[in-house]
Amino acid sequence: MSDEFGVGDHVRWNSEAGVVSGVIVAVHTHDIPYKGHMHRCTPDDPQYEIKSDRTEHVALHRGAVLHRVG
Structure with a gap:
């Protein structure tokens, strides 16, 4: 299982x-x-x-691709 994140966490990820x-x-x-x-x-x-x-675009991602910011 990857790191757990919660509502309000600031994260980053790679996209196209x-x-x-x-x-x-x-x-x-x-x-x-x-x-x-x-x-x-x-x-x-x-x-x-x-x-x-x-952009305020909404996306769904698994925790494995996310990195906590700050």
Whole structure:
């Protein structure tokens, strides 16, 4: 299991557009449909809903790709 994050944590990750940063707005521990795809989540492998600092775009990512900022 990767590092645990929580709502309000500031994180960064790599995307096809480069490095992006944002704030976690929700932690999903059960499967959730998002943008036409089912994202598989469990309490041991959650997905984090993150609002981008720059664009306010919302994305879902696993903790393994996130890095805490600050």
